[in-house]
Amino acid sequence: MNRVSNGSPSPARPDRLITLSDGIFAIAMTLLALEVRVAPDLDSEQFHDALREAVPQLAAYALSFLILSIFWRDQRQILLMSAKTGGLPQHLALAVLGMIALVPFPTSILAEYGAHEPLAVAMYAATICLIDLLQLAMFATLRGRHGVRGVGEWRDTAADLGATIVVFGASVPIAFFAPQAAIWSWLALFPVKAVLGRRERLRGTRQDG
Template sequence: MARVSNGSPSPARPDRLITLTDGIFAIAMTLLALEVRVAPDLDSGQFHAALRETVPQLAAYALSFLILYIFWRDQRQILLMSAKTGGLPQHLALAVLGVIALVPFPTSLLAEYGDREPLAVAMYAATICLIDLLQLAMFATLRGRHGVRGVGEWRDTAADLGATIVVFGASVPIAFFAPQAAMWWWLALFPAKAVLGRRERLRGARRDG
């Protein structure tokens, strides 16, 4: 584990940063749900039409909720694998949280314009990709500066982060030519995560055995 030089401020434990992470993610997930609404004072026909119009909102909500859950899991895992934080890793962690708090905005654009505005799809994909790139940078700097707990876990985390970067990063240029195809391509993330998770569990079982 890396040592802190004499006279330098000691890196902070990750506990407070983890608490802040939990709070920011909880708020962002709650704000996603607030985007799903039906106008008041509608007659029966208008109500049913408005209800049908919430389908894209619900789909965007479900997608973003699942992705935020994955980001929350990864963020906690990265912070817990490092005994200390501080300096650049802490700034990167705060940058991740700053973009996480912004996720409800591209989600609302996706729900409202995703079927007819390629830029809305590209902005959503770029936001998700940016979050993962920042997490990967935080992951790398924590590993280099403050030591790690469990080398195998770091390898699994890197692969997990890389899968999201590949899926959403590749969809950004696709969105400008075929936005619907780009959104269907995002679904590839979930079987990829399942395969990586299974490999991680098998590797953990071999280590424990």
């Protein structure tokens, strides 16, 4: 183990944690696709029925794949903004990855029961919200302990993470009264992300200029 001169462990570079993150995200995304399937040996009518029944699975897969893509981008961005990790930030990063590996489970529950079972929608929304809360906590502790490059970058990243927390967190209570409305409310996240992304790009352009 690398140590500093006073004998305490030195913070680790983020490279290995980024590599681990990439692998877990890749596995989770692959597992999402494995949930989409049609039974073999069906006649023509059963086959078409099975395809119609697979539509919720495809929709849940597309939603979760897109969300995991955003989480993967955020995880890499947060880790790359800090020269070193270690201690509590590293533990939070591992907690994020543990939740990422779990995402295929609430996704399959959402695909199977989402239209009729409020708890399935609430579980999915709560999982996504918890992941983003953990990412925000990881980011805040990295900023406090190891420093994060760029005040503008910090604000943009915090706003980006906060948007997901607000959208999915607000949908949890809504799910118990109107599960379909809660699901549709998630779509608000993507235009919000687009606006925040454009603001971040404009900030970067001004700084480069």
